[in-house]
Each structure stands twice: as C-alpha cells, then as structure tokens.
Amino acid sequence: MKSQQAIDTIIRLARVVSVIFVVVVIFILLGAIHYFRPGFLPKRGEHLTPPGEVITSLWTAPDPAAISDSEEGKSIRYGRDLIIRTSAFIGPSGSLSKKANGMNCQNCHLEAGTKPYGNNFGSVASMYPKFRARSGSFETIERRVNDCFQRSLNGAPLDSSSVEMKSIVAYIRWVGKDVPKGQRAKGSGLPEMKWLSRAADRHMGKINYRKNCSVCHGAEGEGQKNLTDGTYLYPPLSGANSFNTAAGLYRISNFAKYIYANMPHGATYDHPVLTEQESWDIAAYVLSMPRVKKAFIADWPKLETKPVDHPFGPYADNFSEEQHKYGPFAPIEKFYQAQKTN
Ligand code: HEC
Numbered sequence: 356m357k358s359q360q361a362i363d364t365i366i367r368l369a370r371v372v373s374v375i376f377v378v379v380v381i382f383i384l385l386g387a388i389h390y391f392r393p394g395f396l397p398k399r400g401e402h403l404t405p406p407g408e409v410i411t412s413l414w415t416a417p418d419p420a421a422i423s424d425s426e427e428g429k430s431i432r433y434g435r436d437l438i439i440r441t442s443a444f445i446g447p448s449g450s451l452s453k454k455a456n457g458m459n460c461q462n463c464h465l466e467a468g469t470k471p472y473g474n475n476f477g478s479v480a481s482m483y484p485k486f487r488a489r490s491g492s493f494e495t496i497e498r499r500v501n502d503c504f505q506r507s508l509n510g511a512p513l514d515s516s517s518v519e520m521k522s523i524v525a526y527i528r529w530v531g532k533d534v535p536k537g538q539r540a541k542g543s544g545l546p547e548m549k550w551l552s553r554a555a556d557r558h559m560g561k562i563n564y565r566k567n568c569s570v571c572h573g574a575e576g577e578g579q580k581n582l583t584d585g586t587y588l589y590p591p592l593s594g595a596n597s598f599n600t601a602a603g604l605y606r607i608s609n610f611a612k613y614i615y616a617n618m619p620h621g622a623t624y625d626h627p628v629l630t631e632q633e634s635w636d637i638a639a640y641v642l643s644m645p646r647v648k649k650a651f652i653a654d655w656p657k658l659e660t661k662p663v664d665h666p667f668g669p670y671a672d673n674f675s676e677e678q679h680k681y682g683p684f685a686p687i688e689k690f691y692q693a694q695k696t697n
C-alpha cells in the first residue's frame with residue numbers, strides 16, 4: 356500500500372510539473388511573438404536617437420487627454436484650440452476678430468506646439484520672462500505671443516487681459532509644466548544647425564523647391580485653401596497672407612532649421628528628408644519671394660546684438676544687407692568675435 360501511495364504522489368507531482376512547464380513555454384512563446392512583432396525592433400540602420408542625445412532627456416509634452424474638467428482645464432483646452440485653429444477665431448473669416456492673415460499658430464508650432472524640434476513650446480514656461488535682444492528688455496509670455504500675432508500672423512496684438520490671451524498662456528504653461536524653471540528641455544524649439552560655408556543659393560533652392568514643396572504650397576508659395584471654409588489646407592509661404600518681413604521665420608537660419616526638421620510635411624528631426632544644404636538653399640529661395648514689409652522701429656536697440664542673419668540694416672559692421680540675408684555668415688561672425696577680444 357505504502358508504495359502505491361508513493362507512486363500516486365509521484366504521478367500527481369509529475370502532472371503539476373508538466374502543467375507548470377506548459378505554462379512557462381506559452382509565456383516564452385508570447386514574449387517572443389511580442390519582441391519580434393513588426394516595429395518593436397529598430398530596423399537596420401535606423402537611429403532611435405540622434406548621435407550624442409539620450410532619449411530619456413528628450414522632452415515630450417504632457418497628454419492632452421489628462422487636462423482636467425476644472426475651470427483651469429477649460430481655459431487650457433480653449434488655448435489649445437486657439438493654437439490649432441487660430442484662423443477660425445482670429446483671421447479674415449474669424450468669429451472674434453479679422454485682424455490676422457489666416458494662418459494658425461500650429462502652422463509653425465507643429466502639433467499644437469509639442470513636436471520635438473517642431474518649433475514647440477517646451478521651454479517657454481520655464482524660460483520666460485526672458486531677456487530678448489530684439490526688444491532690449493525682459494519679455495513676458497504675453498508679449499512673446501503678441502510678437503507672433505503682429506509678425507507671423509501679420510495682425511494686431513491681443514489685449515493681455517482678454518480670455519483668449521489668458522487661455523493661450525494657460526495652454527503654453529501647461530505644455531511646459533514638467534520642465535524645471537530656468538532649464539531648457541532637450542528637443543524644444545528648433546534644432547541646432549551649422550552655418551553653410553558659402554552663401555545660400557536661391558537658384559538651387561528653386562529647383563529643390565519645385566521638387567519638394569510646390570505640390571502642397573504652390574509654385575509661387577501661395578498655399579492652398581480648403582474649398583469648404585476658405586481656411587488654408589497648406590499655408591502660404593509668400594504674399595499678402597504669409598508672415599511679414601519682421602517675423603522670426605524671415606531669418607534664414609530659423610527657416611532652414613524649421614524645414615530641415617519638419618518639411619516636407621511628415622519629416623522629423625531624426626528622419627529628415629532634406630539635407631542641410633538643400634534646406635539653406637530652399638530657405639533662400641522662399642525668402643526671396645514677395646511678402647508684406649513691416650518694420651518695428653523699437654527692434655534691436657543695440658545694433659551689435661543683431662543676429663548675423665538679420666536681413667535689414669543698419670548694422671554695426673560694413674557687410675551688405677545681401678550678405679546678412681543669404682550669407683556667407685562665418686566672416687560676419689568672425690568680425691564680431693574679433694571685436695569682443697579687442
Ligand atoms: C509663420 C510662422 C509662425 C506662426 C504662424 C507663429 N509663430 Fe510663434 N514663432 C515662430 C518662430 C520662427 C519662433 C522662434 C523665433 C526666434 O527664436 O527668433 C516663434 C516663437 C514663438 C514663441 C517663443 C518660443 C520660445 O521658445 O521662445 C511663442 C510663445 C510663440 N511663438 C507663440 C506663437 C503663437 C501663440 C502663435 C499664434 C498666434 C504663433 N506663435 C504663430 C513662428 C511662428
């Protein structure tokens with residue numbers, strides 16, 4: 356009898372062990388299927404992070420689904436909507452005001468100002484109020500937003516106590532809420548890019564513009580409108596409804612950096628479509644197209660603080676406006692460096 360009991364126990368144990376074995380094998384198989392599913396592993400030659408950057412420190416925006424239903428949450432959501440669909444509220448056919456060119460903030464601050472190196476708002480809350488050489492003063496977020504209304508949207512400034520301004524600022528603060536005060540998040544704003552060693556070439560730019568851009572933005576940079584409501588499907592790059600000559604994008608370095616990391620639409624900083632050289636040349640071509648001329652007399656109170664690619668004089672140097680617009684920029688930079696060391 357005793358030996359019969361022992362045999363029964365061994366058989367039971369064997370069953371338990373084989374069930375555990377089967378379960379473990381199933382888990383291993385599921386794990387393998389998960390690991391090798393398409394897209395989980397990087398493709399050969401694909402960079403997940405650009406050389407020298409660590410993914411853990413690349414800034415990502417908070418999730419808009421997590422915006423609360425409180426009064427503050429409503430304001431943040433309205434602000435987000437104003438960034439995405441600015442022209443529905445403020446623009447030629449806007450419900451609140453006509454005083455802007457029909458562009459949306461999101462046209463240049465991609466994905467509601469959250470796309471890495473897509474001219475995002477990651478470091479605005481952490482860095483403002485900020486001293487800016489253009490105005491020679493400390494600027495608040497409100498002041499900076501109105502800069503873009505007056506220059507990029509060629510419109511009128513908003514009253515800083517308006518619901519719209521308060522909501523835009525609430526949204527921008529929310530986007531940057533996880534970046535510690537005084538720090539710049541990696542991936543915020545636009546990417547760094549080296550100067551081109553020669554002047555940017557408008558003629559090469561035209562050829563590459565025709566290849567890469569005109570299908571959406573039009574042969575003359577006129578953009579394309581939606582047939583239904585007259586808003587832009589593809590925003591204009593030139594003419595009466597584009598950013599004016601006092602806008603940030605009118606500086607060739609900003610334009611080249613923006614398109615390198617973001618255009619043609621769908622390009623990203625880690626999967627660019629254009630080379631840096633093509634970006635400079637296309638920038639030169641687009642910035643040679645006609646657009647609204649505007650100057651703010653209070654800009655650049657100290658001439659020597661003008662960026663070397665500021666396209667309008669007067670300057671504290673003898674280089675031409677042409678060279679300040681298209682380069683080569685290294686000789687201008689060298690001139691200012693030499694002045695500093697003297
Ligand atoms: C035509 C393109 C364009 C449009 C449209 C535009 N902006 Fe900008 N904006 C820029 C560029 C370029 C910069 C950076 C300029 C620079 O650094 O010199 C900028 C900078 C900013 C900054 C400061 C970012 C920082 O990190 O310092 C804020 C805030 C801002 N824009 C808000 C807005 C808002 C709000 C709107 C809509 C009312 C808007 N912008 C529309 C091009 C645009």
Ligand code: HEC
Pocket residue numbers: 459461462463465466564567568569570571572588589590591592598604613614618619620629637641
């Ligand atoms: C497939 C269509 C498409 C192509 C091709 C394309 N873009 Fe864009 N571009 C867009 C869209 C759409 C936006 C606005 C993005 C948004 O609002 O989310 C935009 C925005 C822009 C902006 C900022 C807004 C403005 O109007 O000033 C610039 C500058 C720009 N594109 C330049 C270029 C250049 C230069 C090329 C060629 C290298 C190019 N794009 C190719 C679709 C395109």
